[in-house]
Amino acid sequence: MNASAGLVSDAKIKTAILGYGRSGSTLHADPLEGLPDQFAVTAICDIDPQAQAKARARFPCPVYSDYHEMLAAQDLDLVVIVTRSDQHCAMTCDCLRGGAHVLVTKPWAVAAGEAERMIATAAATGRQLLPWLPARWGCDLIRLKELVASGIIGEIFMVRRREFNFGLRSDWQTRKQFGGGYLLNWGPHIVDQAMQLVGGRVISAYGQLRQIINPGDVEDVFHAVLITQTGVILSCEYAIAVNKLPNWVIQGNRGTIFVKETAIEIHRTDLPETIDPQDYRTKVQITESREELTGGHRITMDNRYGDPFVVYPAIAQALRGAAPYPVTTDSALALSRVLDAIRLSNATNQVVPLS
Numbered sequence: 001m002n003a004s005a006g007l008v009s010d011a012k013i014k015t016a017i018l019g020y021g022r023s024g025s026t027l028h029a030d031p032l033e034g035l036p037d038q039f040a041v042t043a044i045c046d047i048d049p050q051a052q053a054k055a056r057a058r059f060p061c062p063v064y065s066d067y068h069e070m071l072a073a074q075d076l077d078l079v080v081i082v083t084r085s086d087q088h089c090a091m092t093c094d095c096l097r098g099g100a101h102v103l104v105t106k107p108w109a110v111a112a113g114e115a116e117r118m119i120a121t122a123a124a125t126g127r128q129l130l131p132w133l134p135a136r137w138g139c140d141l142i143r144l145k146e147l148v149a150s151g152i153i154g155e156i157f158m159v160r161r162r163e164f165n166f167g168l169r170s171d172w173q174t175r176k177q178f179g180g181g182y183l184l185n186w187g188p189h190i191v192d193q194a195m196q197l198v199g200g201r202v203i204s205a206y207g208q209l210r211q212i213i214n215p216g217d218v219e220d221v222f223h224a225v226l227i228t229q230t231g232v233i234l235s236c237e238y239a240i241a242v243n244k245l246p247n248w249v250i251q252g253n254r255g256t257i258f259v260k261e262t263a264i265e266i267h268r269t270d271l272p273e274t275i276d277p278q279d280y281r282t283k284v285q286i287t288e289s290r291e292e293l294t295g296g297h298r299i300t301m302d303n304r305y306g307d308p309f310v311v312y313p314a315i316a317q318a319l320r321g322a323a324p325y326p327v328t329t330d331s332a333l334a335l336s337r338v339l340d341a342i343r344l345s346n347a348t349n350q351v352v353p354l355s
Contacts, residue, residue: 012036013319015078016043016100018067020051021289023081023105027134029058031082031312038316043074067091071098078319081105082327084172085179089114092129093121101128101319106188108132110179112336119329130315130325134306135189136196139293140259144197144250147257153268154254158233161194162246164241166213174216183209186238187339189305191224194236195335197250200228202334206351207342212240224342247304255286260308262304263292 015032017024032039044055045064055063064070079095081088081104088104095102107116108131122129163186172178173185195202204227209219211238226234248259255268269284316324341352
């Protein structure tokens, strides 16, 4: 592999999938297989014999049970790490030191300290470290950014981002020792999306975590209230509930936007220039419009959490040095610090400032 941080050749990017479970075999294997002009899967590693058998049946490449053996045997351009959260930091650093660029699934680190070690290792090795935050490509977030930038509902002062489900889990995501819990599982989706919509640094966090219906020893519910440096309030929640409430509520001083899955409602008003002191409250006229994200000509994807077939070409461009990867390590580290602050706030029942 070329010693520079970017691949100078247009040759296919030699890629290994480390972790061939549910996400590795779908969200990552599908675009890698479906973009054969850009990527070539040359190795797969998983400790599960059943996953190994599935990988062998699908890809004509070596399949390993030990990623150290894979790194020693293969000249890899990219390793895609899709393993348990508690394994990400060590595996990422090993792969970077082994000479490969690394794409690491969410959450890229269990805590900010791990993220900092990964960033330092990438800098020391001259390899690229690519955090997987596909919800930044979500069709709802893309459209909401356009609407907010247009000023259609005025100045934003509050964003509510929520997801709801009654689904039970009993896998490693329910265990603290493996980096489980819904804050790390869903925070990189809904907390990050709210932060990306308004921009600016988060200066304080208050959070509550609860274990409601899942087994194990970690939360399956969280609610966080964040304040940005510009004073915008972000309310982010994953809840055990029927999925009836809006997934987004964007509040501005000239209107409100509601998003329920891919349906958007825009409610807008123009406030009067003068106020009659005899009126208890001024009368305002609300105009409403509706649109659907799926199938729209403006939106090239219909996935609320990003389309991997859109994200992976951006990865290829970054590795070839053609364009920066849209998810910077600094922004991913900022998210990790916010998630840390939410967890600390829950433990102390206090608002946690972020420097």
